Amino acid sequence: MRSITSAFLALALLIGSALPGFAVNPDEVLDDPALEERARGLSAKLRCLVCQNQSIDDSDADLARDLRVLVRERLVAGDSDDQVISYLVDRYGEFVLLKPRFGSHTLVLWLGGPLVLLAAVGVVALTMRRRHLHAAAGSATGANLSAEDQKRLDALLKDGE
Structure with a gap:
C-alpha cells in the first residue's frame, strides 16, 4: 500500500x-x-x-x-x-x-515552411521515380544479354545456390 x-x-x-x-x-x-x-x-x-x-x-x-x-x-x-x-x-x-x-514583410515567415515542405516532397518523388526508372531499365537490360553473357550469368547463379 x-x-x-x-x-x-x-x-x-x-x-x-x-x-x-x-x-x-x-x-x-x-x-x-x-x-x-x-x-x-x-x-x-x-x-x-x-x-x-x-x-x-x-x-x-x-x-x-x-x-x-x-x-x-x-x-x-x-x-x-x-x-x-x-x-x-x-x-x-x-x-x-x-x-x-501576415504581410509583405512577413511573407517568408508564413510561406517559407510550406514551400520547403513542398520542395522536399518533390525531391523525394523525383528520387523515387528515378529509382523506379533505373530498376525498370536494369531489368530490361538483363533481357538483352548476349548468349555468352547469359551463360556466364546462369553459371554464377548456379554457384550461388
Whole structure:
C-alpha cells in the first residue's frame, strides 16, 4: 500500500511540474473578471521581450510584468483588444507579437515552411521515380544479354545456390 501511495505522489508531482506556471502576480489581477479574462487572453498573445519564446503571461521577467500591468491599464482605460495590441506594436514593434501578422514583410515567415515542405516532397518523388526508372531499365537490360553473357550469368547463379 505504501508503494502505491508514493507512486501516486510521484506521479502527482510530475504532472504538477509539467503544467505551465503562470507568472501573473495576485496584485496584478483586475477586480472585473471579464477584463481580467481579456487581459489574460492578450497577455498570452504577447512575447516577453526578455525571454523571447514565452508569452508575458508565462514570464517572470520584470519587463513582462510591466507589460502585463500596461495591458491591464489600457483595458481599464477603455481600450479595445485591437487598440491595446496596436499600442504595444507601435511602442515595441511587431516583435512583441508571438504570432506575427501576415504581410509583405512577413511573407517568408508564413510561406517559407510550406514551400520547403513542398520542395522536399518533390525531391523525394523525383528520387523515387528515378529509382523506379533505373530498376525498370536494369531489368530490361538483363533481357538483352548476349548468349555468352547469359551463360556466364546462369553459371554464377548456379554457384550461388
